[in-house]
Amino acid sequence: MAKTPLILLPGTLCDERLWGHQLKYLSDIAEVTIGDVTKEDSISSLAHSILEKAPERFALAGLSLGGIISLEIMRIAPExxxxxxxxxTNPNPPHYDQIAVxxxxxxxxxxGQFLDITINHLLPILIHPNRRKDEALVSMIIDMAKKIGKESYINQLKAVxxxxxxxxxxxxxxxxxxxLVGxxxxxxxxxMSKFLTESIPTASLEIIEHSGHLSTLEQPEKVSALLKGWLKS
Incomplete structure (x- = not known):
């Protein structure tokens, strides 16, 4: 049985490690690739860059920024x-307070304060309070930010x-x-996820207990199992 082509799109300051568990768990039924969401500074350009490298037809999953790009792909090439x-993720336009931040x-x-953004401003709101002392998880999040780097992060901010x-x-x-939402x-x-579910005629909602924004890392087994069921359905 042929595997389903599956494109996974990371969030801001995240690399392929955001989807590490899913890459392994879904490999038996999906041909998985991780899209690059770092090289362009607009959502439209990012969506077009993903489509240029994508198979003719594919399954698509995105987290946070990846979800915003996924929705743009649905605008450009839903077929x-x-x-x-x-x-x-969030379908709303940015508001003034967000842009100011x-x-x-x-x-x-x-x-020269690039890493300070992740360590002191993002980490306190990214993950479940119970995981903030999880050294392995926190180190991974900081290391992903280092790998993405300042220039790519600025591209991502300009895009959102x-x-x-x-x-x-x-x-x-x-x-x-x-x-799906933590x-x-x-x-x-x-x-925001309830609004998405109510607005998309074909949508179902999964709420992941004990998870903040980075659900694929905080509750990897639960998220992977749900994604496998979604792919098989």
């Missing part, structure tokens, strides 16, 4: 996506700062869709 999974982060990054309102395309999504996600709270 190419067999199944869609949106993890811990991201502009401050760009200034910090350009002034200028993104479009994606709410209008949700009702047009026709492929089987799973929406119950304690402080970055993209549960109400």
């Amino acid at each position: 190419r996506v067999i199944k869609l999974a949106l993890l811990d 991201w502009e401050r982060f760009i200034n910090m990054a350009n002034n 700062m200028t993104r479009l309102d994606q709410r209008s395309i949700l009702s047009t999504i026709a492929c089987p869709t799973m929406v 119950k304690e996600d402080m970055v993209c709270p549960v109400h």
